[in-house]
Amino acid sequence: AQSVAQPEDQVNVAEGNPLTVKCTYSVSGNPYLFWYVQYPNRGLQFLLKYITGDNLVKGSYGFEAEFNKSQTSFHLKKPSALVSDSALYFCAVRDGGNYGQNFVFGPGTRLSVLP
Amino acid sequence: NAGVMQNPRHLVRRRGQEARLRCSPMKGHSHVYWYRQLPEEGLKFMVYLQKENIIDESGMPKERFSAEFPKEGPSILRIQQVVRGDSAAYFCASSLERTGEAFFGQGTRLTVV
Numbered sequence: 001a002q003s004v005a006q007p008e009d010q011v012n013v014a015e016g017n018p019l020t021v022k023c024t025y026s027v028s029g030n031p032y033l034f035w036y037v038q039y040p041n042r043g044l045q046f047l048l049k050y051i052t053g054d055n056l057v058k059g060s061y062g063f064e065a066e067f068n069k070s071q072t073s074f075h076l077k078k079p080s081a082l083v084s085d086s087a088l089y090f091c092a093v094r095d096g097g098n099y100g101q102n103f104v105f106g107p108g109t110r111l112s113v114l115p
Numbered sequence: 116n117a118g119v120m121q122n123p124r125h126l127v128r129r130r131g132q133e134a135r136l137r138c139s140p141m142k143g144h145s146h147v148y149w150y151r152q153l154p155e156e157g158l159k160f161m162v163y164l165q166k167e168n169i170i171d172e173s174g175m176p177k178e179r180f181s182a183e184f185p186k187e188g189p190s191i192l193r194i195q196q197v198v199r200g201d202s203a204a205y206f207c208a209s210s211l212e213r214t215g216e217a218f219f220g221q222g223t224r225l226t227v228v
Contacts, residue, residue: 046218102160105157107157
């Protein structure tokens with residue numbers, strides 16, 4: 001069975017500094033990896049995905065993520081954080097080798113960007 | 116192209132009543148997923164459907180809960196005889212294909228009084 005871990009419940013960073021939100025995964029087949037952001041009382045918004053190809057994936061709002069197969073990680077990064085990036089971030093994985101598998105989400109990491 | 120539409124946005128039910136949550140996926144999407152979220156918590160998978168088929172319902176309670184995605188019309192998540200513990204936000208998502216990202220609706224916030 002697949003699983004996702006987000007080891008930090010909360011990440012605080014000063015505006016203008018780089019940010020990293022960590023994600024590690026476990027899946028038996030090929031991992032399909034995703035990052036989503038959730039603002040208060042809203043649904044999840046898709047940020048980026050890794051299916052195959054380059055390990056560095058660029059997404060919306062200046063976010064990027066690096067797929068590391070040996071470390072089974074898919075950390076979300078941004079070179080310069082904005083106060084408006086403050087939100088709840090979810091990492092998700094899907095087993096590409098198993099047709100019936102759905103998206104499994106991590107517990108979420110709350111990002112606070114301080115002015 | 117409209118996004119994933121969920122209705123109602125807010126639903127209040129008394130204990131013992133039925134709650135019916137609707138989800139219209141994005142145009143052309145045949146994969147639908149339902150998740151439940153409690154305040155300040157993550158998303159708990161409930162059910163994965165493809166047109167007229169339930170692919171995975173391992174996250175859905177065996178009693179009182181059911182889901183369908185008919186050939187025509189929206190996907191429906193039905194909760195019979197609701198209890199206070201059913202109060203949560205229920206999110207629907209859809210994807211075009213298995214390798215694609217899922218797009219989420221705004222959710223239905225169910226309150227059982």
